[in-house]
Amino acid sequence: MPEIRFQIELPDGSQEVCYSPSLIVKDYFTSGSEYALTDFIDRSRTALNIASDRVRAKYGRPCGLALGQLAQIEAMASKYSDVTKPKVRLLKFIE
Template sequence: MPEMRFHIRWPDGRSESCYSPSLVIKDYFVPGERYALVDFLERSRTALSIASARVAARYGHPCSLALGQLARIEAAGRLFLETPDACVAVEAFDE
């Protein structure tokens, strides 16, 4: 399966490189766009869950790396839930 990395910038300016085992991320994010925090979290949940399910369909087990990445995104996102107008920027894709 084609895997990729997508690079994001959190509301505090910290950048992070995130992993997906599938290119499905491209269906949910556009490089250069900023997403409201809640929208970003929902899109991440959906895209990484689909990516993990694709691995499960092919190999018989979900992708622990995708689920781990989602857990890290969820944990980091919780830090900004009370920040007014918090946005996450999707900066780039690496395939």
């Protein structure tokens, strides 16, 4: 399976590199685009669950890395609960 990483900028300006075991994230995000934090989480949840399901279909078990990445994104989001209209920018895909 082709894996991919994507670099994001968080509401406080810090940056993170995220992982997906599938290119499906390219169907949900566009390089250079900005997303409301809740939209970013929803898109991440959908894309990473699909990616994990693809791994399960091929290897018989879900992808722990994809599910772990989703857990990190959800934990990160909680840090910005007091920010008004927080945004996340997808800076680039790293293939």
